[in-house]
Structures are given as structure tokens and as C-alpha cells.
Amino acid sequence: MAKIGGKKELLEKFTQQEMMCCACARQVPDEAIMDIGVGLGLVAANLAKGIYAPDAVFMYESGSIDAVVVGDRLPYGIDDSVIQADTPCITDLLHVLGWATMSGRSTHTLLGFAQVDKFGNLNTTCMGNYYDPDIRFPGSGGAHDLGTGAVHPILLGPQSTRTLVNKLDYKTTLGYGEDGHFRDKMWYPGKGPLVIVTNLGEYEPDPDTHEFILTGVMPYSTVEECVENCGWDLKVSPDVKEVAPPTVEETKLLREVLDREGLNTGWTKLAKK
């Protein structure tokens, strides 16, 4: 296998979070109808709309459909006033998560995680015992519903052996289930996660087993780092490739429009180094 990745010097030019946003944004096709969440996923979705998917329709589960963000900042949440001012259709949660998502009209979504297992099942609820947790996270919100119904969920989160785990502390959101085939028996419009994007690599499901395998390495990372920082016995695709670093266009949009203060991607700290 040719040597891929390992270009640590690139981390002086962009942050790992910027790389994750770009890797996610490149997965979004122009015809996407997307359920949007908060945090890094929101930045990634807007990056996609700015470059790869200008005609994508964004839905926010609290009710805004095809919302345009007004003002000079991204929303602080999916119920922020800046996505309720220039929106042709505002409705309720049952329409977005019940009708649009569970009928298969929602083609893509971006879901963050605290833990993910090898079949793409997510935990965003707690670490430790649910009834007496070591750390309590925010919870599902709409993630469980979006993971169930959205056709192609894209998963993103930080990678370590504590986050890519063999067994979830709490099963919040369905990927492909405990045996990789839970969806086969269900009447779900969702096909299961398309890809897991972490700060170290990209992982795609094996078409038969639905076990996630390493298919892409971030340019500053290595196959070995991806394997070492994975809690399950990670398989590596024979076609594993190096993910292209952020382009000039992507970096410009991220830093000049979407995350000027670096709250999501941390790029301003990079500039100070």
C-alpha cells in the first residue's frame, strides 16, 4: 500500500474541525433535502450549500423549511430567530420529523455523536450507567428520529478509543443495529449511515455486513493512527485513499462567512500560533 497521509505540517494551515466540515460537505449532493442540526454539522451543511449543493433544501426539525439564514452569523440553534425571518414555510415538529422524515423525503442529515460503534449506532446521551452516569450529554433531540428516517445520515465526531467504541454506553440512535441488519426487517425509509467522518479519517459501511471500515485518511493522519484510535478491530479498505485537504474556496467560505469567530472550527487559534 502506498504511503498516504502523515503530513503533520498541514495542521499549521487548517484545523481538524475544518477538515471534518469539508469532508462532510463533499458528501452532500445538490438535490439533497436535508434535516439540519447544530454545531459542526450546521457549519458543514452550510459549507455544502455554499459550494456543492446550492439548491439543497434545509429543514429544521422545530419547523422551518427551506429557511435562509439572515444576518451575519450562523444560527445558535435550530430554533434561532435568524432562521425564522426569511422562510417560506414554517410549521411544527410533527411535519418535519413525522411527515417529511418518516416518509423518506429527507434525503440527508448530519448527526454528531459522543460515541459510535462499528455498525454506526450512536450515543449522545451519557457515558457510564444511564441511571448514575459519569457524564451526561444533551440527549437525543431529534437525532434518533433522523437516524431512523433520513435516507442517508452522515455521522461526524471526534475520534479516540473512547468515542469509536465496541459497545455503546447508551443506544440513542440507530445506525445498522447490533448485528448490522436491524433495518432489514424494518419499514424505515432510512438506508443507514452513509459515512462516519472523524478528525482522523472517513469510514464507510461494508455493503454486506454494514461494518464500518476505513476508506479515507485525513491528509495529516495515518492509517495506523486511525486503527490505534478505534475501539473495535478496524478493517482497512484495500482502496483506502487520502482525503484532499480543504480547498481555497472551502477555507474562504468557512473563515470569511460561516465561522468568522472560529467558535465551531477553532481556526482563529490557529492564526494566532
Added chain:
Amino acid sequence: MAKLKLMRMEDAVKRFVHTRTSILSSGFPLMRKPQAFWREIIRQHINDKMDLQIISPGMGDETNGYMVAAGLVESCVTVFISQERPGTNPNLRRSIEKGVPRRIRIEDYSNLSMNMGLVAAGLNVPFMPCLSGRWGDFRKPGFGRRFNEEGTIPVHHYPKDIVMKDPFGSEVDTALIQGIYPDVSVLMAQCADPYGNALVVGQLAYDQWSPFAARKHTIVVADRIVDTAACKQFPNLTLVPGFAVSAVIPWYGASWPCNSVGHYAEDIAHMNETLQRSKTQEGAEECIRDYCLSYKDHDEYMEMIGKDNMKQLEDTHTRHLVDPFREWFMSDAEVEKLMKQAEAERAKVEAESEAK
């Protein structure tokens, strides 16, 4: 003739919130939450052991956090304990992780499944089928209220892993979501008329159904009281009909620091400040003193928010959403006159009822 439903904040909390009352909040983490109502509960019960149950799509907001930090909450039914960008509420984390000041019981749902539970309550059926909830740990046993012929009874342990195969013959199976039955549902509305008709604009989140889930009382907290003509002009925007409402509380700025689109934007700086200060129990108690116990009336409440600060929040991109209603806003003097009339009517009815 329609009954006047106007009621003062203090009076409404006295009448409708008691030990072990289960209260449902409208809105979403940043949006249309009846924060001033929760503040009033804290003001009246800061030294009481209330054992309240809070049912809320987002338990992470400022005042729900204070309710937990003040030890007033026994349990909550929710999907999310973060206020989105400002972050996870440390008061909730401290209670759930460390039992300080007391460990609340928490029952998790997803947004769709919890909404379906409230729809079931609204439609007076025991459960609703739902594609969500078929997989995962939401199926751990929950607590809450069991539906029966006489209404609902509280239970402490009920199974949630209930699946039904389509009785009409297809092979599809769905999760059954048990009804979620609050005693009291509190709706934050941009406008309401004096008779309880509540106008809501912007995202509705759970609120197409949440006001109808209440077993005992639906209460409206309104930023502005409007003439009924406004409801008649835009009847499709009247979310709740007056007859279903037990009280309308006029309180401009009640949702602060959450938004009330059309009136004011979310106050993120305040959320950041209070979440930061709430990282210790002592800090949370100081916040409760500063932001719940510090004002005597609505004027002082507005001073607490800060006049300049409020002006900035009112300069919101969503102003046009409330513009159509502005011509029907009632003045403070008009509202006060009707308030006194409503109080007199209520006193008369109550006196008659006592005489019987």
C-alpha cells in the same frame, strides 16, 4: 358570553402549581419558553419541597436549570438538556451526575416520540404508533402516568419496549408510544386576546399539540394582549381556542432570554453568562437570587433585563412576523381594566360556588 381569562402571574402560579404538579413547557431550547412563569414558581416556592415533574422538549434552558438547582424538581421527561450553542445546562448535569442538590429522575425520549406521546394525550387515547422508538435504550422502563378509564394515575415504572405488528395485515411493526399526560401545560404565545385565544407565529415545534395534552389546565403566557379582532383577522394562527384555556397571563418579555420571534431575539450573552456561573451550586444560587428573586413587579423585571439590552433584542430580523397584529395591541391601562374585571368575575363565581 366568553369568559375573561386574564390572570396575574402570581395568582396563576398560586392556583395551578402545587406539590407534585406535572408541568409541560412550550417552545424549544432557544424559543418561546415561559421563563417568567418558572421564575415565579421559584419565587413562591424557593424553600418548599415541591417534587414537581417538568415535561419539556428542552430542559437545558436557564430557568428549568434553576428549578433543578433549587431542588424543586423530582423528575423530568425530556429529549435534550442543552441550550444548543450555549451548551449543556450544568445544573442538570450536577443533579444527574452527582445528585446535587438532589438527583432528579430523568426519562429520555426522542423529539418525534415525545411529541407523539403528547398527541396521544391530546387525542385522549392511551398510545400512538411511531417508527421512532423501535430500537435503542429509550425502551428502558420509564415513569409517568398510566392511562385508565378514570383519567390517569401516576406510576413509577412502566415498560416502554412495546411493539405492535400491524393488525390490518401488513408485516410492518411499530413502537407504541404511551401518552404523556401533564397536569398543566404552559404555552408561551406572542399574543393572546383577553378570552384565551392565543396567537403564535414562527416555529411551532411541539406546540401544535402540547397545549391540548394537559389533563387539568392550559395556561397562556402572552407577550401582548390583543383585541379579539386580531384573532378573527388571522384565525388560522390562533393556536388554542379561548374556551380551552384556564388563564391568560400578560407578561411582556416572559420568554427572555429565549426568543419570542417578532417581539425579541434570543439573549445569547445572558445564556452564556448564567450557564457559566451555574457551573457551581453556589453560582447557580447566586443566579437564582439575581434573576428570580430580585424583582418585585413587571417594571423591575424589565429593569433586570436592562432597557438598552431589550431594545437591542427587539431590533430583530423577525419583527415583520408580528407587524400584522400591532394595530390590535391593547395598552397597559386597557389590560389592567380588563384584569380587574376578570378578577371580579372570578371572585363572584368562586363566592357562589362556596355558597353552594
